[in-house]
Amino acid sequence: xxxxxxxxxxxxxxxxxxxxxxxxxxxxxxxxxxxxxxxxxxxxxxxxxxxxxxxxxxxxxxxxxxxxxxxxxxxxxxxxxxxxxxxxxxxxxxxxxxxxxxxxxxxxxxxxxxxxxxxxxxxxxxxxxxxxxxxxxxxxxxxxxxxxxxxxxxxxxxxxxxxxxxxxxxxxxxxxxxxxxxxxxxxxxxxxxxxxxxxxxxxxxxxxxxxxxxxxxxxxxxxxxxxxxxxxxxxxxxxxxxxxxxxxxxxxxxxxxxxxxxxxxxxxxxxxxxxxxxxxxxxxxxxxxxxxxxxxxxxxxxxxxxxxxxxxxxxxxxxxxxxxxxxxxxxxxxxxxxxxxxxxxxxxxxxxxxxxxxxxxxxxxxxxxxxxxxxxxxxxxxxxxxxxxxxxxxxxxxxxxxxxxxxxxxxxxxxxxxxxxxxxxxxxxxxxxxx
Numbered sequence: 137x138x139x140x141x142x143x144x145x146x147x148x149x150x151x152x153x154x155x156x157x158x159x160x161x162x163x164x165x166x167x168x169x170x171x172x173x174x175x176x177x178x179x180x181x182x183x184x185x186x187x188x189x190x191x192x193x194x195x196x197x198x199x200x201x202x203x204x205x206x207x208x209x210x211x212x213x214x215x216x217x218x219x220x221x222x223x224x225x226x227x228x229x230x231x232x233x234x235x236x237x238x239x240x241x242x243x244x245x246x247x248x249x250x251x252x253x254x255x256x257x258x259x260x261x262x263x264x265x266x267x268x269x270x271x272x273x274x275x276x277x278x279x280x281x282x283x284x285x286x287x288x289x290x291x292x293x294x295x296x297x298x299x300x301x302x303x304x305x306x307x308x309x310x311x312x313x314x315x316x317x318x319x320x321x322x323x324x325x326x327x328x329x330x331x332x333x334x335x336x337x338x339x340x341x342x343x344x345x346x347x348x349x350x351x352x353x354x355x356x357x358x359x360x361x362x363x364x365x366x367x368x369x370x371x372x373x374x375x376x377x378x379x380x381x382x383x384x385x386x387x388x389x390x391x392x393x394x395x396x397x398x399x400x401x402x403x404x405x406x407x408x409x410x411x412x413x414x415x416x417x418x419x420x421x422x423x424x425x426x427x428x429x430x431x432x433x434x435x436x437x438x439x440x441x442x443x444x445x446x447x448x449x450x451x452x453x454x455x456x457x458x459x460x461x462x463x464x465x466x467x468x469x470x471x472x473x474x475x476x477x478x479x480x481x482x483x484x485x486x487x488x489x490x491x492x493x494x495x496x497x498x499x500x501x502x503x504x505x506x507x508x509x510x511x512x513x514x515x516x517x518x519x520x521x522x523x524x525x526x527x528x529x530x531x532x533x534x535x536x537x538x539x540x541x542x543x544x545x546x547x548x549x550x551x552x553x554x555x556x557x558x559x560x561x562x563x564x565x566x567x568x569x570x571x
Contacts (some may be wrong), residue, residue, distance in 0.1 A: 138327065140165050140166055140167050140301070140387060144165065144450065145553070146489075146553070147553075148450040148553075148558070149450070149479055149551060149557065149558065152174065152450065152477060152479055152480055153479075154470050155174070155412070156176060156480050160513075161175075161177045161180070161464075162174065162175055162176065162463075162466065162547060167256070169200065169201065169473065170456075170465070170471070170473050171471075171472050172451075172474070172523075173463075173466075173472060173473070173475065174451070174477045174480070175477060175481075176469040176480040176481050177334055177481070177484070178481070178487065178508050180463055180509075181461050181476050181481065181507045181510060181514070182507040183368045183464075183472065183506065183514030184453070184455060184463070184474055184476060185437055185506070185514040186477070187455075187461070188216075188517055189215065189216060189220075189516060189517075191457060191458045191459050191494065192454060192455035192458075192461070193215045193456045193458050193459065194453065194454065194455050194456075194513075195212070195213045195215035196215055196455040196456045197455055197456040197473060198212050198308070198454075199213040200456070202384070204277075204309070204312055204324075204392055204428045205296075205324070205328060205380070206377060206380060206384065207380070208372070209374055209377055210222070210374075210377045210378050210380075211223050211226055211378065211381070212381045212385070216326070219517075220320055220516065221249055223516070223520065225362050225364060226359070226378065226520060227364070227520065228358070228362075229358040229359065230521060230523060231523065232522050232523040232527075235524055235527040236426040236429070236430065236527070237426065237524050237527075238272075238276045238524075238527070238531075239424070239425060239426040239429050239527070240425060240426065241272070241275055241359065242272055242528055242531040242532065242535075243423070243424050243425075243534075243535050245268055245271045245275065245455050246531065246532050246535040247535060249264055249268050249541065250535070250539055252263065252264075252535060253515075253540075253568055254568065256567060256568065256569065257354045257567065257568075258546075258565050258566070258567050259545075259567075260562060260564065260565050261395055261564040261565070262392065262560060262563035263270075263397075263563060263567050264318055264484070265391040265392075265394040265395050265532070266387065266388070266391035268391070268532060269386065269387050269388075269391045269528070269558075270294055270351055270387055270391075271290075272291070272528055273383060273386055273387055274289070274290055274424070274498075275354070276355060277354060277355045277356060277382055278338070278354065278355075278379070278519050279342070279355075281364065287515075288334065289334050289335075289338060292327070292330055292331045292334050293331065293383055293387075294336045294387075295327055295525075296327055296328065296331050296380070296383065296384070300531070311514035312356045316396055320365065320452060322379045322400075325485055329446065330375060335376045335379060336376060339356075339360075339372050339375050339376060340395075342356060342357065342360060343360060355382070356375075356379065359375060360375070364414055379532075382521065385519065385521055386521050388554075388557060389448060389557070390446045390525050390529065391528060392554065392558075392559045393442075393443065393446075393448055394529055394532055394558050395559065395560050395563065395564040396442060396443075396446035396448065396560060396564070397438070397442040397443075397446075397533065398533075398536075398542070398566070399446070399544070399560055399564045400438075400441075400442040400445065400446060401438060401533075401543045402542060402543060402566065403494070403549075404494050406539075407438060407496060409425065410434055410496075411434060411435055411438060411533075412436045414432060414435060415432070415435075415518050415534060415537055415538050418432055419432075419534070419538055424531065424534050424535055424538060427529060429527075429530060432530065433500060434500065435530060436499075436526075436530060437497065437498070437499040437500040437533060437534060439529050440496075440499040440504065440564075441494060441495060441496040441498055441499055442494075443509075443511045444482040444488065444498075444499075444509060444511075445482065445483075445491075445492075445494060446558075447478040447479050447558070448511075448557045448559065449556070449557060450556065450558065451475035451476060451477055452478050452511055452512065452513050453475070453510065453513030453514055453515075453518075454473055454474065454475045454476070455474045455475075456471070456472070456473055456474075457469070457470050457471060457472045457473075457474065458470060461474070476513065476514065478510050478511055479558075481508065482509065482510075487508050506518075512525075540570065540571050541569050541570035541571075542566045542567065542568060542569065543566065543567050543569050544565070544566055544567075545564060545565035545566055549561070549562065549564055549565075550562065
């Protein structure tokens with residue numbers, strides 16, 4: 137167990153590839169989190185994503201890993217009917233058509249951050265992508281613009297979001313010992329308490345504002361208006377915990393994905409040129425807006441292809457078995473963890489011929505099979521923020537490539553570990569070569 141855990145912590149992608157070569161399309165690893173069966177084919181992943189949710193407990197699996205931070209009562213850590221009920225309540229603000237209204241906000245934030253980039257000098261892109269995604273969350277989710285009101289909460293949220301980039305070992309319950317605020321886990325506990333207090337104050341303030349000024353368009357305002365079938369709103373604690381999940385799910389993940397998408401595009405001159413041609417034809421001399429962003433089809437296909445070859449999580453959509461379960465002829469006992477493994481699925485040559493080639497055309501004008509492309513998980517547990525994240529990535533890329541010219545400072549970019557996530561080891565170092 138210790139050896140396999142160390143291999144997964146240190147270099148998960150090469151270890152997963154080795155396991156597939158040696159053991160085939162379904163294999164088991166015994167790591168500190170438990171016995172985990174890895175699935176790598178669409179047929180098996182379909183069984184995982186469409187199986188009975190009462191037996192395939194995604195919420196329990198998520199809670200075992202992130203529960204100390206996210207809490208028990210969120211859509212991320214619930215199971216069964218409670219999860220479906222909460223998901224129905226939270227879904228409307230995240231529907232695809234609503235995402236277009238955030239286009240100009242995302243564009244403006246990106247332009248402001250771009251203006252701070254050095255010219256003709258190498259720098260790491262990843263921290264700037266995190267800056268953009270945090271500011272988008274503050275504005276689009278919390279309804280806070282940059283300024284004194286947002287500064288305190290922004291600082292706390294940025295620190296909390298960085299929990300995901302600390303050692304993945306800290307997410308293992310057996311190592312979560314609070315030995316004071318200067319111990320590794322104690323610092324996180326102290327930060328979490330301060331964040332809870334700040335969010336409780338903000339939620340209370342916003343309840344008053346919503347009653348006084350009517351409806352607003354940020355996601356927190358929409359969540360404040362949600363009521364269940366019995367006309368009960370979400371409690372302050374439920375709102376707070378869901379907001380923390382949105383922060384953790386939408387900050388580090390989207391920032392890291394952006395760093396990889398830039399790495400892939402800047403490594404492929406032909407792809408970059410096609411993106412520029414499309415931007416010139418669709419956007420031209422106008423500003424990017426909610427009308428023309430929807431017409432950038434090649435850019436959208438490029439994002440999906442980049443997420444195919446650079447998924448940021450070793451596993452995306454883990455279930456814990458409440459009862460024995462059979463898959464691919466194997467009978468798995470209760471308590472087993474079963475995982476979708478996108479890095480291996482996305483490199484299956486039967487699904488993606490020449491899988492190591494970067495070919496956005498694979499996703500051009502075609503529907504994505506939900507069991508062949510799974511960076512957001514799948515089934516009833518597919519990430520609620522999928523449409524928001526894809527739209528944000530698209531707006532950031534379109535804004536950058538219409539404003540400036542970039543090149544990679546280092547090639548090839550090495551794969552590294554950033555806490556739970558797979559990230560560019562150097563943050564994707566680039567150079568601005570033209571404005």
